[in-house]
Amino acid sequence: MxxxxxxxxxxxxxxxxxxxxxxxxxxxxxxxxxxxxPEDDGSETQEVAEVTAPEDLQVVEFKEVLIPIYIKRDGRSVFIGNYTVDLSIEVDGTAAVDKVTSMESRLKHEFIATISTVNLMREDSGAELDFEKASKVLKEKAEAVVGKGVIYDLTVTKAMRISR
Incomplete structure (x- = not known):
């Protein structure tokens, strides 16, 4: 025991x-x-505060912009049809509205030239426009034309395929 x-x-x-x-x-x-x-000094919240919406948000609309759509097949661009798209461009203030409006024809030209070289169709449906991809590509092109910091956002609000 x-x-x-x-x-x-x-x-x-x-x-x-x-x-x-x-x-x-x-x-x-x-x-x-x-x-x-590391100590939290609030820098993350300050960065988020800097990305807030503009004070005087205004919208410039481009209605029925006629755009030819191409897709890549076998390494070459193939025309699949024309689309009319409505664009909504958000800017900060009347000076930015005036700048975008005065450059409307140049912007439309650059949009058409860019879209003609980029595949903007949805991955799951080759006949439908990918709104997110198109908005991103067009915003980048608009910023290149107008200048950085003028355009807050660009959205494709409507797209309609025109039958041949």
């Missing part, structure tokens, strides 16, 4: 030692994380 008591006491003290070791390890690890993590 004395052997059983010795085994019981030694296993009890080894369990206690194991638990104390785990608690100390967790405490030391938690303290290390607390002291080694």
């Amino acid at each position: 004395s052997e059983e008591n010795e085994k019981g006491e030694s296993s009890g003290s080894s369990k206690l030692l194991l638990i104390v070791g785990l608690v100390l390890g967790l405490g030391i690890g938690g303290a290390a994380v607390f002291f080694l993590m």
Whole structure:
């Protein structure tokens, strides 16, 4: 019986030692994380605040812009038809509205030239325009023409295929 008591006491003290070791390890690890993590100085919230909407958001609309659509097949561009698209261009202030409006014909020309070289059709349906992809490509082209910081957003609001 004395052997059983010795085994019981030694296993009890080894369990206690194991638990104390785990608690100390967790405490030391938690303290290390607390002291080694960088302090939050609010810079992330400041960056988000800088990307807010313009103060005087105004919209310039281009209605029924006629655009030829091409897709890539076997390494070459194939004409699949014409689309009319309505575009909504968001700018900040009347000066930006005047600038975009005065450059409307140049913007339309650049849009047509760009769309003619880029596949803007949806991956799952080759006959439907991908609005997100088209908006992104056209916004990049508009910023190249008008200048950075003038255009807040550009959205394709409507697209209709014209039958041949």
